[in-house]
Amino acid sequence: MESPRTRFAVKLGRREWLRQSGAVAGGLALCSFRAAGASGDGVSHAAESIHQEAFFKARPNRVYDALTIASQFQKVESLGAAMKSSDVTSHPAVISREPGGAFSLFGDYIIGRQIELVPNQRIVQAWRVASWPPGIFSVARFELAEQDSGTKLVFDHAGFPAGTAEHLAAGWHANYWEPLGKFLA
Numbered sequence: 001m002e003s004p005r006t007r008f009a010v011k012l013g014r015r016e017w018l019r020q021s022g023a024v025a026g027g028l029a030l031c032s033f034r035a036a037g038a039s040g041d042g043v044s045h046a047a048e049s050i051h052q053e054a055f056f057k058a059r060p061n062r063v064y065d066a067l068t069i070a071s072q073f074q075k076v077e078s079l080g081a082a083m084k085s086s087d088v089t090s091h092p093a094v095i096s097r098e099p100g101g102a103f104s105l106f107g108d109y110i111i112g113r114q115i116e117l118v119p120n121q122r123i124v125q126a127w128r129v130a131s132w133p134p135g136i137f138s139v140a141r142f143e144l145a146e147q148d149s150g151t152k153l154v155f156d157h158a159g160f161p162a163g164t165a166e167h168l169a170a171g172w173h174a175n176y177w178e179p180l181g182k183f184l185a
Helices: 004-037 060-068 070-079 165-184
Strands: 049-056 102-105 110-118 122-129 138-147 150-158
Touching: 049 165, 060 070, 060 122, 060 138, 060 150, 060 165, 070 165, 150 165
Parallel strands: none
Antiparallel strands: 049 150, 102 110, 110 122, 122 138, 138 150
16 A cells, blocks of 8 residues: 555656656757757848849939829839830839839739838838749838938848849849939939
């Protein structure tokens, strides 16, 4: 017959065994997760992003309007490098000025949704190249700030497919910043 003291020791032993088993199983799961994430914090440090800054000799409202009014952006498109390689006039720019609204640019090559629109200050878009796999959207963020007699645009782009950063970064310069500067001059 077990004494109350022995029975308590046995129950404590089972509890301890269950606790330790759970800790071991959790540790194995955590180790597997870390191996899959390839870092101790589970965060991929290989993700690419783009950060660019541009200055325009125009007030923030003019820059904002050029990026959010389809007829104005169509003129920006006509001054960019994309005009040389595709017919952007057959599918003119379509740009909603409402959060959640759609946009289609560069002859439907670039499509997406407006996430946040703060007039003359910020544009955040779910942005994608039409040829990307279905369901893949990146986030493009345009921050506008009045500086001197113009506008400083701070641009961040993340969440695009791996290996496309160089191409996209060059495209932002050739199809946005350079022609936008010409349009606003």
